[in-house]
Amino acid sequence: MSKLENVSVVKAANIYYDGNVTSRTVELADGSIVSLGIMLPGNYTFGTNEAEIMEMQSGDLEIKLPGEEWKTLNTPETFNVPANSSFDLKIKTVTDYCCSYIKD
């Protein structure tokens, strides 16, 4: 059972799409931020500021990254999203993810 050790967690959730996408913000010991989130089945579009590394811990989805075709990803895939971009997701089964951010 993998854990994030010696961290701080913001008590309040981040809530998007009427709660169909939610996450908790975790601050690691080195000051970097990770989001642990849940996406329920549905279609979503998200924007990024920093580049993201999305680690799928459960679930199946289709994703359309900028300039790419739709592709299917199943756990335990990991995908990267460019900074300052927008991407589309079709969540097929409940997806539990861990999102890290890449500083410039």
Next chain:
Amino acid sequence: MSKLENVSVVKAANIYYDGNVTSRTVELADGSIVSLGIMLPGNYTFGTNEAEIMEMQSGDLEIKLPGEEWKTLNTPETFNVPANSSFDLKIKTVTDYCCSYIKD
């Protein structure tokens, strides 16, 4: 923005009711456990082992505790659930909660 500091977080979510109820397990510095969770609108029944203190961080719900009538609770209510019991919830709006457990 309240934080739980110096804690460990289990990376994988706890997923119930097809993802309509999810939580993250947080281990505090003193070894006690807290769950940070989200409940989407719907009707649920939960059982307890240890007694619980449920702090509502957002949302509105109706609850039926053992031997009591239904009652409405709105954020920022806190309610207690006895150990080894079962209780019913009607979640009216997305509810973000922090659940603590009371050791015997």
